[in-house]
Amino acid sequence: MIQFIKKRDSRVVPFDIAKIDDAIFLAAQAQGGSDRAMSKQLADKVYKILESEGQDIPEVEHVQDVVEKVLIKAGHARTAKAYILYRNERTRVREMKTQLMNTLKKLSFADAKDFDLKRENANIDGDTPMGTMLRYGSEAAKAFYKSYLLSAEFSRAHEEGDIHIHDLDFLSLTTTCCQIDIKRLFNGGFNTGHGFLREPNSIQCASALACIAIQSNQNDQHGGQSIPNFEYGLAPGVARSFIKNIDLALDMRDAPEDFRAEVKQALYSFAFPTGEYASFRSILNEKGQAFTREQLTARLSAREAAHVMEKALARTDKDTFQAMEGLIHNLNTMHSRAGAQVPFSSINYGTDTTPEGRMVIRNTLLAEDAGLGNGETPIFPIHIFKVRDGYSANPGDPNYDLFKLACRVSAKRLFPNFSFMDAPFNKPYLRGSDPDHEVAYMGCRTRVMANRNDPERETTFGRGNLSFTSINLPRLGLKHRGDVEGFFQELDEKIDLVFRQLLERFTIQSAKECRNYPFLMGQGIWMDSAGLAPTDPVGEVLRHGTLTTGFIGLAECLKALIGVHHGESEEAQELGLRIVRTLRERADAKGEETNLNFTLIATPAEGLAGRFVKYDRKLFGNIAGITDRDYYTNSFHIPVYFPISAFNKIRLEAPYHALTNGGHISYVEVDGDPLNNLQAFEDIVRAMKDMGIGYGSINHPVDRDPVCGYTGIIGDTCPRCGRHDGEGIPLSVLKRLKGYVHDSRTSDERSESRDRIANIKL
Amino acid sequence: MVHAKSDTSVAADQILIGSNVKFERIRRITGYLVGTLDRFNDGKAAEERDRVKHCSMNTWK
Numbered sequence: 001m002i003q004f005i006k007k008r009d010s011r012v013v014p015f016d017i018a019k020i021d022d023a024i025f026l027a028a029q030a031q032g033g034s035d036r037a038m039s040k041q042l043a044d045k046v047y048k049i050l051e052s053e054g055q056d057i058p059e060v061e062h063v064q065d066v067v068e069k070v071l072i073k074a075g076h077a078r079t080a081k082a083y084i085l086y087r088n089e090r091t092r093v094r095e096m097k098t099q100l101m102n103t104l105k106k107l108s109f110a111d112a113k114d115f116d117l118k119r120e121n122a123n124i125d126g127d128t129p130m131g132t133m134l135r136y137g138s139e140a141a142k143a144f145y146k147s148y149l150l151s152a153e154f155s156r157a158h159e160e161g162d163i164h165i166h167d168l169d170f171l172s173l174t175t176t177c178c179q180i181d182i183k184r185l186f187n188g189g190f191n192t193g194h195g196f197l198r199e200p201n202s203i204q205c206a207s208a209l210a211c212i213a214i215q216s217n218q219n220d221q222h223g224g225q226s227i228p229n230f231e232y233g234l235a236p237g238v239a240r241s242f243i244k245n246i247d248l249a250l251d252m253r254d255a256p257e258d259f260r261a262e263v264k265q266a267l268y269s270f271a272f273p274t275g276e277y278a279s280f281r282s283i284l285n286e287k288g289q290a291f292t293r294e295q296l297t298a299r300l301s302a303r304e305a306a307h308v309m310e311k312a313l314a315r316t317d318k319d320t321f322q323a324m325e326g327l328i329h330n331l332n333t334m335h336s337r338a339g340a341q342v343p344f345s346s347i348n349y350g351t352d353t354t355p356e357g358r359m360v361i362r363n364t365l366l367a368e369d370a371g372l373g374n375g376e377t378p379i380f381p382i383h384i385f386k387v388r389d390g391y392s393a394n395p396g397d398p399n400y401d402l403f404k405l406a407c408r409v410s411a412k413r414l415f416p417n418f419s420f421m422d423a424p425f426n427k428p429y430l431r432g433s434d435p436d437h438e439v440a441y442m443g444c445r446t447r448v449m450a451n452r453n454d455p456e457r458e459t460t461f462g463r464g465n466l467s468f469t470s471i472n473l474p475r476l477g478l479k480h481r482g483d484v485e486g487f488f489q490e491l492d493e494k495i496d497l498v499f500r501q502l503l504e505r506f507t508i509q510s511a512k513e514c515r516n517y518p519f520l521m522g523q524g525i526w527m528d529s530a531g532l533a534p535t536d537p538v539g540e541v542l543r544h545g546t547l548t549t550g551f552i553g554l555a556e557c558l559k560a561l562i563g564v565h566h567g568e569s570e571e572a573q574e575l576g577l578r579i580v581r582t583l584r585e586r587a588d589a590k591g592e593e594t595n596l597n598f599t600l601i602a603t604p605a606e607g608l609a610g611r612f613v614k615y616d617r618k619l620f621g622n623i624a625g626i627t628d629r630d631y632y633t634n635s636f637h638i639p640v641y642f643p644i645s646a647f648n649k650i651r652l653e654a655p656y657h658a659l660t661n662g663g664h665i666s667y668v669e670v671d672g673d674p675l676n677n678l679q680a681f682e683d684i685v686r687a688m689k690d691m692g693i694g695y696g697s698i699n700h701p702v703d704r705d706p707v708c709g710y711t712g713i714i715g716d717t718c719p720r721c722g723r724h725d726g727e728g729i730p731l732s733v734l735k736r737l738k739g740y741v742h743d744s745r746t747s748d749e750r751s752e753s754r755d756r757i758a759n760i761k762l
Numbered sequence: 763m764v765h766a767k768s769d770t771s772v773a774a775d776q777i778l779i780g781s782n783v784k785f786e787r788i789r790r791i792t793g794y795l796v797g798t799l800d801r802f803n804d805g806k807a808a809e810e811r812d813r814v815k816h817c818s819m820n821t822w823k
Binding site: 116119344376377379380382414415443444445604605608610611613629630631634640641642643644645646649665667668669670671672673674676677680681684697699700701702703704705706707714718723725726727728729730731732734 | 776777778779780781782783784785786787788789790792793794795796797802803804805806807808809812813814815816817818819820
């Protein structure tokens, strides 16, 4: 008689025949069966066989083998199949658990430098406690979803590398990103969940609140956080600082209290007619300055009034610089996401032509130029300068001087990137000078503009991406080498798969409630969320977001299909455009069908850069130009290793910008120090604009030796002090270097040096 | 800047500054700037290594 059974983990537990009975019955039930007597009979048969084999303690795997044999022998083929499938599925889940434990073990004990997974996100230090905790959570969540939540079809396609479901670890939790309208948020004040914040009354305060908004929203979403109207949102803060500084200057002159109160009241009513933040109108423009002068000369001489205004203006400019300096420092140091990471922040600016808005833009650029405390290049926020005809693009435009400054700063710091409001696909949305209708980008590239859910509100504000999933194009190319039509057929199937998966995820996201997103929804950041009660599901308002299909490795795909990529032949370019156009047309059609914002993105390839190619090399071998590198080329880009001129690269990539309405970016790599040739830098940006690029930036190496302070290009040795990486050099050598200083300058001296670099009039 | 304690009793050429201090190398990858190449995953590091220049600032007219 069998009394015990040995489980997979070697534990010995009491044998229970009812468990075999149940398993058979469930398998039969999955096929429509309901005969309990039959399952009992079959279980008995299994028992008899086991007994006849004479083992005291059979193993689970063996028992299951016997069940399969009995089912097949007794003619229950369909039940047997269901039983086997179930068994395989359980095995898969079990293996996943083992794999997860191994992963957690490595996360705990391996060094980031030796373990690729710890470096999946380059901005998280995988060796710190919170960084590791975040990775634990992420890996455990992925394993859980793949086993229990995601349909097996999607789970398999992701695991096998046909598709990549981005941010899978957040599948059941939240959406990707949002563009925060800070002007609206600040109006009337807001709440972070732990207390109320009043309207900002100065530029310093406004910039601090902008950081808090980004940080708070980052805790509600897994992607980036962007401000689409950075200078418009902060300009009222500049006006409030100016009014304060007028008052301060009057105080310094011992002006009577009642006069100070009168002036303050008059200026405030002028700049904020309803008293609210968003009712701002410029007080630094000519009309506002005339008004200010009028108020002051009621009791001061013209000369005294001019002096007060001059002082207040200079003080306000300085305040604004300090506020922007603070913002950049904050966004590089204050952590979000369980403390493991600074928020992924972006700011869009460039077109506000009020003196207040211009003061914000100018000082933001100067603060970026100055860098962090020791002059380091700031990693965040991503700056995006809006290039727009009539505003900032051309000589004679009111903000052309700021565009030139943006080029200079980008030549030193890699930011700002440049977005082009007049690109053929961005221009149609423009309506006068209203920033709501200018396309703003999420720094990494995400673009949200058209809105099927509400065609009246085609704007970036308060909206973002819900989720995106990318297709492995090189794999499809490799499966259909030389067979273009076969390729398109399977591409269609993969697109269908991605759409179904995006919709499955959307259903999960839609069931979440407003209270799950205390800031994003609770504070009305997301479009229409202000009308939701805490327990209302968010599905209806999420319809303003985008469901996005992405793709990677167009170049390798073309190589596989016709032997050349789009940098090498015009024929390949045509085929490349046909592929991406197909993706776009399918997304448009799906949007039409579902009335949801299905869009197409040129995938930024976060953790994906090396994942697909590893699988494909296993499947297809090491193929020159396709699987022989450790990464697939980013979206539609010309491969980074391919020699091509800047203009040709821009020309070939621009048409893909028009097709990828969910986001895109193009890069040009330049050699040498662009600060030495700013005209060339501007020429490249202008070429991007002229050829129809939507969003682009220029890459150049920015190296810095923290020991001697050299910033520029560093090879093996520092060109200034001559030391190798990690090598110490004698203090005597350092002291002989021209310009080497023990950094004892005060911050005022530093801000003076920033004043020298850009003489832009307000 | 890395500060050295100004201890005049020790000859300046015997004080070594910057041992184990690495160069910072800021690069843009997948849309974000990253302050140190050490944190790139293998695929990203390979991509960065392979990049060629599209024009030179020294010869551009």
